[in-house]
Amino acid sequence: MTNERRVLVHADTESLAASVAARFITKTVDILDDQATANVVLTGGRVGTAVLAAINASPARDTIDWSRVSFWWGDERWLPAGDAERNDQQARDALLDHISVPAENVHPYPSSDSGISLDDAALQYAAELAAHGDGEGAPRFDITFLGVGPDGHIASLFPHRSGISIEDRSVIPVRKSPKPPAERLSLTRPTLNSSERVWMVLSGADKASALGLALAGAARDEVPVAGIKGRKRTVFFVDADAASEVPENLIAPSY
Ligand SMILES: O=C1O[C@H](COP(=O)(O)O)[C@@H](O)[C@H](O)[C@H]1O
Numbered sequence: 001m002t003n004e005r006r007v008l009v010h011a012d013t014e015s016l017a018a019s020v021a022a023r024f025i026t027k028t029v030d031i032l033d034d035q036a037t038a039n040v041v042l043t044g045g046r047v048g049t050a051v052l053a054a055i056n057a058s059p060a061r062d063t064i065d066w067s068r069v070s071f072w073w074g075d076e077r078w079l080p081a082g083d084a085e086r087n088d089q090q091a092r093d094a095l096l097d098h099i100s101v102p103a104e105n106v107h108p109y110p111s112s113d114s115g116i117s118l119d120d121a122a123l124q125y126a127a128e129l130a131a132h133g134d135g136e137g138a139p140r141f142d143i144t145f146l147g148v149g150p151d152g153h154i155a156s157l158f159p160h161r162s163g164i165s166i167e168d169r170s171v172i173p174v175r176k177s178p179k180p181p182a183e184r185l186s187l188t189r190p191t192l193n194s195s196e197r198v199w200m201v202l203s204g205a206d207k208a209s210a211l212g213l214a215l216a217g218a219a220r221d222e223v224p225v226a227g228i229k230g231r232k233r234t235v236f237f238v239d240a241d242a243a244s245e246v247p248e249n250l251i252a253p254s255y
Helices: 013-034 046-057 087-094 118-131 189-193 205-215
Strands: 005-010 038-042 069-073 075-077 143-146 171-174 184-187 197-202 233-239
Touching: 005 013, 005 205, 013 038, 013 046, 013 143, 013 197, 013 233, 038 087, 046 087, 046 143, 046 197, 069 087, 075 087, 118 171, 118 184, 205 233
Parallel strands: 005 233, 038 069, 038 143, 143 197, 197 233
Antiparallel strands: 075 184, 171 184
């Protein structure tokens, strides 16, 4: 099977979230049949959080041995711990607080009330990634979820900003983000692209243009999602509205 990007279209956000949740559970069980542990990178955003809620709601949720799964984040908003706008808090509310995952398996970014600077927070998260990286700069990420903004941003890598081109670090501080809050932390493109599987989750007509441009070969500086590709698989899980500008030949047959 090739590692071409694939687009799977669902009728609406609800069926999209339920389908990705089912696929995640099946894939993670398979991964844990083959290896001792799994590393999953979570995203913030509306659809990413809906997927976590759908995993939580699934009767098959606990077929996964959660004690062998570790969670990381693609990006975080530089806000105090527990803030409802933090990506980690939204993931805890939707899923993590409801499953038997050991606290040490959950790797949130530092928070703005942690007493360290944004720059030091980026260094600290990079060090945590490296500490779990078996000699690499980051663990082997088995599944990485990414939302996609209407401007084509992924994680906190925005169009026409230097972040999308940074290659010598695993984590960067982000300032003056076009989307609030202004200060953020983000994995870099090479770190995201080190993932075995990248699963993009997006819905809504406001995402159609960015998705269409990315799949038509836009430059990553213009549309950052265009620069993202997992090692084994890159799948866009989208709803019909987001898919409206996707070239027909890239849409996988419905299943
Ligand atoms: O701020 C963020 O937004 C993006 C996209 O969010 P969405 O609600 O438009 O899906 C998300 O991917 C990112 O993690 C988050 O920090």
